[in-house]
Amino acid sequence: DIQMTQSPASLSASLGETVTIECLASEDIYSNLAWYQQKPGKSPQLLIYDASSLQDGVPSRFSGSESGTQYSLEINSLQSEDAATYFCQQHHDYPFTFGSGTKLEIK
């Protein structure tokens, strides 16, 4: 199975700041990576697909990038509504696997 090591497990940042969340794949997943946002009591919502493509309707302050098997989600100009847990997911090979999640708190 492809392991997705996500970091950090949690972070706290202030309004207007920029944060970065990372996922390291245990092998090459050829950019087949998605990022999701999940708010408490809600289902996950797609933010980014193919490592760096922004899903329709998602604010442009969200962006994704990759370097080898390291994938990053950057959130610029943090807003209060960005408080959530973020997950990465590889869809290159079965079983599809998710990162363990990053809980983002807005100070």
Next chain:
Amino acid sequence: QVQLKESGPGLMQPSETLSLTCTVSGFSLTSNGVGWVRQPLGKGLVWMGTIWAGGSTNYNSAVQSRLSISRDTSKSQVFLKMNSLQPEDTGTYYCARHDSFRGDYFDYWGQGVMVTVSS
């Protein structure tokens, strides 16, 4: 618009068989795959399996021996059946649509259904 909605029993006993239904609208099951994802309370997401647009299925080997996913395209419904339930199967079960055109990520999710396995 695209919608998915899970339904099924909330409380199950150990060793029973879980049956969940995902009713979809706004797209055809013959155009997009639908997968099931489980989330234990307060924990991460685990892909369980998918039924693809052509009707084929793929399962997570961790549950493959207990899991079956099927569909009724005329009713726009996808079914999950999992036998020999254990307390560790407790969690929220989501059905989600695969984009299937640009990639196999999940672009729409249902609201989820909470299943508790307890005697």
